[in-house]
Amino acid sequence: MRIVIAATGALALALSMPAIAQSNGHGNGQGKGHGNGAAAKAKPDKGPDKEKGPGKDKGARAGNGNGGPPVAMRANDKGNGRPDVEKAQKQIQREVERRADRRDDAQDARVLRDVAGAVAGEDARRVLSRYDRDARPVENWCPPGLAKKNNGCMPPGQAKKLTRDRFAGYFGSSYPRLAGDDWRYYDGYAYRPQNGVIDALIPLVGGALFGGNQWPSAYDDYRAPSYYGNYFGQNADNRYYYADRTLFSVDPQDHRILGIAALLTGDDITVGQPLPRGYDVYNVPYAYRSQYRDGPDAMYRYSDGYVYQVDPKTRLVAAAIELLT
């Protein structure tokens, strides 16, 4: 059965979490002991397992489908599962499937208005809560301004053009999950209508995910490991979250997005595994070149706040080196 997600960013994300939750923040120090002098500088034991405060264990959930988790999470950590999260995910998925089975119920104008509000940036969970109480479907809902025609939510004659223009090309290049021509844009979000309903809703970097907007409550688990905030952040008092290869600084009090702190590759660089493609050129930042210079026994490459020591013959990653001491 196709799962129908009725304009809920929360559920769209929640359903993707089983695939996302690869790194749960319990480092095992794979970088330790590898390499030579440079490897001695690696601090894999200071991985996300050392997170303090409410963000503990929650870092770097933005994995597959969301641009990949911060690289060092994958490099140095082994997810060891979080029963509470997994249980919640299963509950949400069951709930969505239950709702999908009720699609023959009558529409409710108030619910539709609320969902429209959710798309515009309000708390989708609040809408869902009411939706749960009323047990109303939101089938045939369209974003405001897109009057429902015979072709779903798209104005006649513009549907194909709109989708192709908005999310092909550079969008697909930067955010693979938005590749394809079935996505629409509305007020900072990408949404995907299907059979008269919206089955996915994603806040866009630069749209809903931008300075001045609220960090989506559905993304609360996307807290970045402290290392990323410490390395890229310009204010230690801020919180740092991660989505779509982007590190955001967020006001810890009111959860307002303060800005983009860093753009990341999200590359999966794992100690003991081959270096991924894209690192043909020496790219260590100027400030660290005297320490990490390519030689016959080791080469060094920078990615997302770390320098990686690599065996030049096998191209296997020998160590992940934090640049903060």
Added chain:
Amino acid sequence: MKKTFAPTLAVLAVALTLCACGDADTADASVTSTQEAGDASLNATVAKIDEVSTAYNLIEKAGLKDPFDGAGAYTVFLPDNQAFAKLPKEDLELLGTEEGRPELIAILRRHIAVGAITREDLEAALDANGGSIQLASVADQPIDIRRVDGEVRIGSGDDAPKLTKLAVPASNGVVYVIDGMIPPGN
């Protein structure tokens, strides 16, 4: 419903890549050395390069000044002003609006590699790899770099832009001026 981004991004890309602009070429007679770090951040460095003033304004509108002022290291390939001038006026204006910002950021990501890559190391890597290399980017795909007929092309395809002679080191990366937009896909 807000205004949609009517002209295709494909058209946008073609328009940019088709232009062969000599603006930056004439700005500096020789290839700039980037072996030593610059004194200013990427953001401040870009601000001083007249040939990329349009790109600088877009970077600001995209909210990327902080990353370029921060500790992260990037190598940015910025289309020169003439490349952006090839865009339909309404498209360029739209990229500077809230409505067009997601597209703007997606486009800019395609032009940003991680780390500090000097011109000298770039050329050496091309020599060592048969004239074709890839750079990890903050978009999904690496950036293809190719040497074609003595010129360095950025991206794939016959219309891929080329490096101009203008490259400027920053304290946290390197700025390269290119004569068009990197195509969206490799």
